[in-house]
Amino acid sequence: MTTVTSPLAGTAIGLAAVPDPVFSGAMVGPGTAIDPVREPSEAVAPVDGVIVSLHPHAFVVVDGNGHGVLTHLGIDTVQLNGQGFELLVNKGDTVTRGQAVVRWNPADVEAAGKSPICPIVALEASADALSELAEGEVKAGDSLFNWA
Template identity: 40%
Template sequence: MFTKWFSKKKQEKEAVLIAPLTGRAVPLESVPDPVFSQKIAGDGIAIEPTQGKLVSPVNGKVGHIFHTAHALVLQSEEGLELLIHIGLDTVKLNGQGFTPHVKAGDEVKAGDVLIEFDLQALEQAGYKTVTPVLITNLDKVEQKQFMVGNSVTAGSDKIMELVLK
């Protein structure tokens, strides 16, 4: 019996993130907060929302949700850690205007509603609503492509394509 042996190149592992918000995808550098624009907390994009519904950009698990429901951490099935921070300085609202639909430890699928928020109330109170979507463990990412400059629809449009290590 003849057997062929193949030396297979290590399979590249890919991850795709979909838009967690409906709005306009913008470069992270345009966010008027140095923690985000200088990529201190991680790398990614930001979305200027036009609707107040945050959905999961990945299949995974809720790692942490802030008690004020203005931000959360997700862990994707591929091992990515994502931080999504709704607006800037919105922690000062102490949860007012935010309705969480998940808690830490919940399994989520891409497109599942995570948090609803009153977009108009945030704007009227003078808060910037631009929402950073960050990868906080970049050591797992070999290549990244961010889709910015376009309008995106929550739960359907791609915002990031990644090749993982």
């Protein structure tokens, strides 16, 4: 069992509320989404593991169980070409839950015309593998869901 914790402070709103059909339809995998607080912050690792994919707007951490967790910072933020995002780790780094990975400002993303909503996805998981999905206000480090 892997407990996936929130990489951000905000409101857990569920994937269905994400304004992107790839995420809202759980095509990438099941999970939830965070509507982040609109202030400069650091997105932190949701599990202990290795950074296997790292972009300014998104990262994947694979834990010791082989579970890959995608944190996507905003929607269509790839179009910002990294502007407003600061990488704090490198691909291949081993990180611990709660360790800062990317510094960003959701308010700047919104000002650039993009949604700051952040999908947190269990890659290659079945929907019934997840339990105890968080709802409502969360702080970085709070439990988001359990992955069997």
